[in-house]
Amino acid sequence: xxxxxxxxxxxxxxxxxxxxxxxxxxxxxxxxxxxxxxxxxxxxxxxxxxxxxxxxxxxxxxxxxxxxxxxxxxxxxxxxxxxxxxxxxxxxxxxxxxxxxxxxxxxxxxxxxxxxxxxxxxxxxxxxxxxxxxxxxxxxxxxxxxxxxxxxxxxxxxxxxxxxxxxxxxxxxxxxxxxxxxxxxxxxxxxxxxxxxxxxxxxxxxxxxxxxxxxxxxxxxxxxxxxxxxxxxxxxxxxxxxxxxxxxxxxxxxxxxxxxxxxxxxxxxxx
Amino acid sequence: xxxxxxxxxxxxxxxxxxxxxxxxxxxxxxxxxxxxxxxxxxxxxxxxxxxxxxxxxxxxxxxxxxxxxxxxxxxxxxxxxxxxxxxxxxxxxxxxxxxxxxxxxxxxxxxxxxxxxxxxxxxxxxxxxxxxxxxxxxxxxxxxxxxxxxxxxxxxxxxxxxxxxxxxxxxxxxxxxxxxxxxxxxxxxxxxxxxxxxxxxxxxxxx
Numbered sequence: 001x002x003x004x005x006x007x008x009x010x011x012x013x014x015x016x017x018x019x020x021x022x023x024x025x026x027x028x029x030x031x032x033x034x035x036x037x038x039x040x041x042x043x044x045x046x047x048x049x050x051x052x053x054x055x056x057x058x059x060x061x062x063x064x065x066x067x068x069x070x071x072x073x074x075x076x077x078x079x080x081x082x083x084x085x086x087x088x089x090x091x092x093x094x095x096x097x098x099x100x101x102x103x104x105x106x107x108x109x110x111x112x113x114x115x116x117x118x119x120x121x122x123x124x125x126x127x128x129x130x131x132x133x134x135x136x137x138x139x140x141x142x143x144x145x146x147x148x149x150x151x152x153x154x155x156x157x158x159x160x161x162x163x164x165x166x167x168x169x170x171x172x173x174x175x176x177x178x179x180x181x182x183x184x185x186x187x188x189x190x191x192x193x194x195x196x197x198x199x200x201x202x203x204x205x206x207x208x209x210x211x212x213x214x215x216x217x218x219x220x221x222x223x224x225x226x227x228x229x230x231x232x233x234x235x236x237x238x239x240x241x242x243x244x245x246x247x248x249x250x251x252x253x254x255x256x257x258x259x260x261x262x263x264x265x266x267x268x269x270x271x
Numbered sequence: 272x273x274x275x276x277x278x279x280x281x282x283x284x285x286x287x288x289x290x291x292x293x294x295x296x297x298x299x300x301x302x303x304x305x306x307x308x309x310x311x312x313x314x315x316x317x318x319x320x321x322x323x324x325x326x327x328x329x330x331x332x333x334x335x336x337x338x339x340x341x342x343x344x345x346x347x348x349x350x351x352x353x354x355x356x357x358x359x360x361x362x363x364x365x366x367x368x369x370x371x372x373x374x375x376x377x378x379x380x381x382x383x384x385x386x387x388x389x390x391x392x393x394x395x396x397x398x399x400x401x402x403x404x405x406x407x408x409x410x411x412x413x414x415x416x417x418x419x420x421x422x423x424x425x426x427x428x429x430x431x432x433x434x435x436x437x438x439x440x441x442x443x444x445x446x447x448x449x450x451x452x453x454x455x456x457x458x459x460x461x462x463x464x465x466x467x468x469x470x471x472x473x474x475x476x477x478x
Contacts, residue, residue: 028366028372029366029367030364030365030366030372030392030395030396031364031372031374031376033392033395034364034374034376034388034391034392035376071376072374072375072376073375073376073377073378074375078360214373214375216345217345217361217372217373217374217375218374220366221346224346244345244373244375245358246342246343246344246345246358246361246373247344247345247373248344248345248346250344251346251347
């Protein structure tokens with residue numbers, strides 16, 4: 001069973017790339033395998049070949065598969081200590097720019113976008129900021145843009161917001177509906193939600209901060225290097241790159257092009 | 272105690288995987304505390320934990336352990352004489368290399384990290400080159416992963432449910448791997464030691 005799976009896997013990824021231009025060929029293999037096993041179950045397909053047949057002929061199957069291949073589960077203010085350090089040590093630098101551009105690649109359903117927007121609002125920087133929130137999954141981007149999250153997640157978000165040095169209450173930023181919290185749309189006035197692939201697209205703006213947390217873990221080292229090169233080419237000199245808690249540039253061919261700004265929080269600065 | 276390693280095994284494991292939940296850290300502490308500083312085989316431990324970081328586990332296990340002990344970073348290669356602890360709020364997987372991979376995909380069995388996720392990826396990537404053991408825990412996580420290791424030709428062991436602080440995890444594992452050896456905490460400690468001793472001095476007939 002697993003032998004056939006390993007034969008079919010590159011064929012499926014090639015088919016997806018040729019037909020839809022989504023490039024998963026350099027994704028980290030073990031996570032990709034898990035996600036595809038779940039997709040097989042979801043679509044009731046016996047094999048990746050059977051799934052490939054449907055993906056090639058039914059675009060709606062590709063849309064569903066895209067959700068399986070890209071969706072990650074994040075929270076607002078995940079790792080509060082990171083946001084605290086961002087506020088205390090990076091914001092003073094950001095303040096020196098008359099206008100700010102920030103990029104959140106792989107923004108998924110937007111939890112990180114609203115976290116950053118709230119932080120910038122509280123630091124008086126949101127009005128002069130443009131945040132590029134990009135992802136390859138249009139459905140995730142729609143959810144990110146809507147800014148609506150299930151009410152039962154909000155208690156955790158609020159706790160993290162406080163630990164992250166929030167100056168008020170998270171409830172200052174949303175309206176509670178029946179089963180959901182709707183985030184204030186003024187938070188996303190300066191946010192540009194857009195389709196962008198770290199695997200196939202190129203640089204589109206010069207930015208002062210890239211926060212790309214827990215996205216590169218899904219890429220193999222070659223694709224990670226491509227993404228980090230994009231970050232380097234997008235960042236102004238002395239611009240900041242923030243990675244996830246267990247991510248590192250240590251294994252990247254571009255490691256020497258960055259310095260460690262806050263090692264414990266995986267915040268780097270472009271040399 | 273006689274050899275716990277079946278004669279059919281011709282090659283030592285590239286990694287030893289340990290999973291547990293409630294009541295597991297005492298057992299894992301015992302196992303790690305008995306290992307020499309030059310214990311070659313990398314050991315990877317998943318114990319279900321509260322989500323916040325930094326995790327208190329390294330401190331709890333580190334005291335008696337003579338091996339290097341840390342949470343792996345994404346893409347970090349598995350190194351000898353090192354114990355790796357799954358970081359809180361990530362799934363930990365093995366990629367070819369072998370190296371570590373992480374994911375923030377949804378929790379499995381209400382757990383992130385999930386033992387099943389680690390064990391299954393290791394079974395796939397290392398095949399017979401991994402060994403897995405499940406100890407005390409109040410969740411069924413890990414049982415399917417242990418079976419995957421066994422089916423891939425790797426060695427497995429289970430803590431005796433009567434010896435475990437929480438029996439649910441070893442019971443679930445025993446149901447799926449009925450022929451796996453059932454060992455006391457002490458027995459697991461010896462089992463792990465034999466795995467590496469046997470790797471450094473391969474028995475006659477090994478290639």
